Amino acid sequence: MLYSSLGFNWTKTAxxxxxxxEYFTTREQQQLFSNFYKQSHTLFGSSVGTLNQALAKVESNVQWAxxxxxxxxxxxxQRNGAGGLAMASSLALVMSTILTLMFR
Structure with a gap:
């Protein structure tokens, strides 16, 4: 658990x-983070504001994306050919998978 690996500190965890x-750019990532927030925000005490700001940043990222x-x-x-597209797509898939697994 992230909380325990950060020394049982809710501020550091937030x-x-x-x-x-900052790196979430899909509606699925946004939904997972929002669900986590709804289930866990009371644990964060005075650090809940950090999570509120993160939720707003995710919304901004999703809209930009x-x-x-x-x-x-x-x-x-177009600039880099099909190889560039394959690499960009692969990177996006890997990041999305990692982030999804973190919030399950």
Whole structure:
């Protein structure tokens, strides 16, 4: 558990989760984080504000990704050829899988 590996400190745990949330860009990741928040936010005491800010950042990231990520991937694919697209897609899949597994 993240909490125990961070010395049983809710403040450090909230900060670590917030740092990870910076990279969430899908509705699925947002939903998993939101579900975690709903189930666990009372444990964080005065650090719950850090989680609230992380939720807002995830919403911002998701909106950015929905509006611009496809265009960026297309641009990179045209610029770098199919190899660049495959690498970008693979990286996105790996990151999404890791983040999903962390919140199950």
């Amino acid at each position: 900060e670590a989760l917030s740092d990870m949330a 929905e509006q611009r990520l496809g265009k960026l991937v297309n641009f990179l694919a």
